[in-house]
Amino acid sequence: MADLTEEEGKKLIEAFNKLKIKPKADTAEDLQLWLQTYSEGVTAETGAALTKTSTVLTSQQPRISLF
Numbered sequence: 001m002a003d004l005t006e007e008e009g010k011k012l013i014e015a016f017n018k019l020k021i022k023p024k025a026d027t028a029e030d031l032q033l034w035l036q037t038y039s040e041g042v043t044a045e046t047g048a049a050l051t052k053t054s055t056v057l058t059s060q061q062p063r064i065s066l067f
Helices: 006-019 028-040
Strands: none
Touching: none
């Protein structure tokens, strides 16, 4: 992996701050594992983290007209 310049490091930290996320980066392996786990939970279209899928349930049956 290539070394980051100081400017690139600052931009990376700014990006994490804008996203309001704090990666686990105690070691290089921890950061790599965190990045893999985080990227699996992010949608490519919006960049938003996936949470729960919602389902709408109704108790009313559809009404069929009797012409």
